[in-house]
Structures are given as structure tokens and as C-alpha cells.
Amino acid sequence: MDNLNEGRDVACHKSRSSGSLSSGKKYCRSGLAMAPGSSVFKEVLESHLMSSDYETGKAKSEAKSNITSTKSSVGLSGKSGISSNNGVYELLGCPVCKNLMYPPIHQCPNGHTLCSHCKVEVHNICPSCHHDLGNIRCLALEKVAESLELPCRYQSLGCHDIFPYYTKLKHEQNCGFRPYNCPYAGSECSVMGDIPTLVAHLKDDHKVDMHDGCTFNHRYVKANPHEVENATWMLTVFNSFGRHFCLHFEAFQLGSAPVYMAFLRFMGDDNEAKKFSYSLEVGANGRKLIWQGIPRSIRDSHRKVRDSQDGLIIQRNLALYFSGGERQELKLRITGRIWREE
Incomplete structure (x- = not known):
């Protein structure tokens, strides 16, 4: 084992699909002199297996109190820029999911309304009076909706249209x-926010490796790679060209073949991501x-x-x-x- 494996201990978590993994794998991050003219970063990063398969991993990140997380479902009580005092807006709120209703808007024989998604969720039974909903449309409410103009639900985040x-x-x-969404892989993290919020969240809550620069030299290590089927190693975040x-x-x-895969995601929208390229x-x-x-873009999940x-x-x-070696240990460099396309 070379000197890259000397340093502090890091525990390896169990992957539910593959049994117990070894723990106590040693590693370090140390400066490494590169050949003159080398384009790679003068630091070798060694990343170790952190957690688990995508189908069963349920460990949730505990976001700190100073990190603002935005829920994916925004209701009608002011969060979407809609006044809860307006009776018309209240009528357009689904009593089940609390979101605005869009056609087809359904109603029961007693006049209770709900959205088409929730009609399926409640098995066609009115949640207010328990009558069979049937297929009655509330055409009057759909007509009223045509006359309304509303602010974007992300008004508080900067959209004023x-x-x-x-x-x-x-x-x-x-x-x-x-x-x-939080781009961290290997656990289900519910935190949402803008890019600065997520960068701080990744650093403070997930303890990911954070580095400046547009080149990297990263080594992935696993003592017994045959034990791992569905797993992810610790995420690394790079600050390059002022973006992450x-x-x-x-x-x-992949089918019946066990594979490893490396890829890069951009912390921003797809139209911005296309301004960059990368090689591995x-x-x-x-x-x-x-x-x-x-x-x-991180708009697309890692999965x-x-x-x-x-x-x-x-x-x-x-x-x-x-x-190398006897092929019994993964030590993949x-x-x-990363570069900007002109």
C-alpha cells in the first residue's frame, strides 16, 4: 500500500443490497509533485465509499437551522404570492393537496370540488361528504379561472412576473x-434552494470535498470491490470559472454487468451547463x-x-x-x- 493510504480513518457504511462493507479504510489528501508542464491539479484526492444503494437508501440529511429549504409543494396560504383572503383564490384551492386546481376540475353531487390528481388519490370518493364523485366537471369554476392573473409561485425567490x-x-x-434539489447522491435529501444555499448546505451538512480549480486528479479506493453493487462515493464539488x-x-x-461510472453535473440550469465541457x-x-x-444540469437527478x-x-x-496488483482492491485514478466553450 503506498503512502496515499496513510492518514486518518474513515468509516465505510453498509450497502443494503450488498452486505457488510469493510470499515476503517485509511486515506489522506496530500500534495503530490507532478511532472513539469502537467495539466492536472497538484493534489491527489482519495475518495472512499460513503453510502448505499439508490433503491433502499433512506438516510435523510438534517439541514441546519440557518439553511433555508424550500418545499416542492407550495400551498395557497401566501407562499405562492396568492392572498389567502381572496374568496375566488380559495375556491380554486384543492381541499386535499392545497394546490391550485387546473382543468379538469371535478365536483361531487353536493358541489365539493377537487383536482383531477386527487380524484384518483381518494379513489373517486368525495373527501368532504364521502359521496361518489362520478365524472361531474365544475365548468363554472373553470370559467372563472380564465379571468384570473396570478403571480409566479416563486415570487419570493425573485420572479415578479x-x-x-x-x-x-x-x-x-x-x-x-x-x-x-440538493445534488448529493447516496441518500434522500429533501433540502431545496438556490445555488449559494446548496453550496453551503453541501459543505456544512454533507461535509463534501470542496476545491477550487478546473483540473483534478482523483483516486477511488475500495478494499473489496466485489461486495459493492449499487453504491456511491463521496461527492466532490469544484469551483471553476465562478461556477460550481x-x-x-x-x-x-448495467444489465448483468457490474460497472463503475464517473460523471460531472453543473450547479445551474441546462442552458448555462452547455457553455462548459469536461473530460475524464x-x-x-x-x-x-x-x-x-x-x-x-442538477435539474436532472444523479439517478x-x-x-x-x-x-x-x-x-x-x-x-x-x-x-494493478492482484485485482483484489479497487484503486482507480x-x-x-473542465473548460468554458467560447
Whole structure:
């Protein structure tokens, strides 16, 4: 074992799909002199397995009290910029989910209304009087809605536009002020917010590696890679060109083949992500794999990016070949670069 594995201990968490993982793996982050003219960052980062499979991991991050999290469902009590004192707006609020109702708006024989989504959720039974809902439309309420103009639900986050009732929902699905989901992988984190909020959250609550620069040299280590099927290693966040990028490394089954995958996500919208490109390289013994692509926006979940195979994919046998030795331990070094497209 070389000197990169000397340092403080880090525990390795159990992956529910693969049994117990080894703990106490040692590592360090130390300066490493590179050859003159080398383009890689003069620091080798060694990342260790942190947590677990995507299907069953339920560990939730506890956001600190000074981090503002924005709920994905915004009700009618002022959070969406709608006055709760206006009787018309109150009529358009679904009594079940508390969101604004859009056609088709349903009603029971006694006149109680609810949205089409909740009609399915309550199994076609009115939640107010328990009558069968049938297929009665509240056409009068749908007509009233046509005359309304409402502010965007993200008004408090900076969007001050006003929209006709029936175009408001479409706008909100693409509003540039809508909050982002926490990009941390390996656990289900409910925190949402703008980019500065999420950067602080990742640093303070998830304790991710934070680095400045547009090049990196990262090594991933696992004592027994055959135990890991669906797992993620610790996220790394890079501050490059005044923007933030998330480097992911994951293990999963691609069909029947166990693979490792590295990819980059951009902390911002897709139109901004397309202004950048990145490359990833892995290899040893005179052989290498190179990936070049555009970072995906964190609007797309890490699971969506992983399943689309939009990144550097390494078959397990090849990864162990690159690791050297007796192929019993994963020691995979990945270098990369981020650049701005002109």
C-alpha cells in the first residue's frame, strides 16, 4: 500500500443490497509533485465509499437551522404570492393537496370540488361528504379561472412576473427562479434552494470535498470491490470559472454487468451547463479510456444521469486491471478537466 493510504480513518457504511462493507479504510489528501508542464491539479484526492444503494437508501440529511429549504409543494396560504383572503383564490384551492386546481376540475353531487390528481388519490370518493364523485366537471369554476392573473409561485425567490391562470403552471415548470434539489447522491435529501444555499448546505451538512480549480486528479479506493453493487462515493464539488460542478463516482449493475461510472453535473440550469465541457481519463499499463462531454444540469437527478449512461463507464474487470496488483482492491485514478466553450 503506498503512502496515499496513510492518514486518518474513515468509516465505510453498509450497502443494503450488498452486505457488510469493510470499515476503517485509511486515506489522506496530500500534495503530490507532478511532472513539469502537467495539466492536472497538484493534489491527489482519495475518495472512499460513503453510502448505499439508490433503491433502499433512506438516510435523510438534517439541514441546519440557518439553511433555508424550500418545499416542492407550495400551498395557497401566501407562499405562492396568492392572498389567502381572496374568496375566488380559495375556491380554486384543492381541499386535499392545497394546490391550485387546473382543468379538469371535478365536483361531487353536493358541489365539493377537487383536482383531477386527487380524484384518483381518494379513489373517486368525495373527501368532504364521502359521496361518489362520478365524472361531474365544475365548468363554472373553470370559467372563472380564465379571468384570473396570478403571480409566479416563486415570487419570493425573485420572479415578479404576472401570468394568466392557465399559463402560470407552464411558466413555473421552467421558471429560472425555481429552487434546485440538493445534488448529493447516496441518500434522500429533501433540502431545496438556490445555488449559494446548496453550496453551503453541501459543505456544512454533507461535509463534501470542496476545491477550487478546473483540473483534478482523483483516486477511488475500495478494499473489496466485489461486495459493492449499487453504491456511491463521496461527492466532490469544484469551483471553476465562478461556477460550481459536482463530480460523481458510482457503482451499479448495467444489465448483468457490474460497472463503475464517473460523471460531472453543473450547479445551474441546462442552458448555462452547455457553455462548459469536461473530460475524464482513466488508465494504466499503457491503456486508457477517455470521456468528453457536456456537464448535465442538477435539474436532472444523479439517478437520471446515471441511467442515461452519460459519462465515463468502466467495466469492473477493466477497473481492476487499471488498479494493478492482484485485482483484489479497487484503486482507480481518474483525472479530468473542465473548460468554458467560447
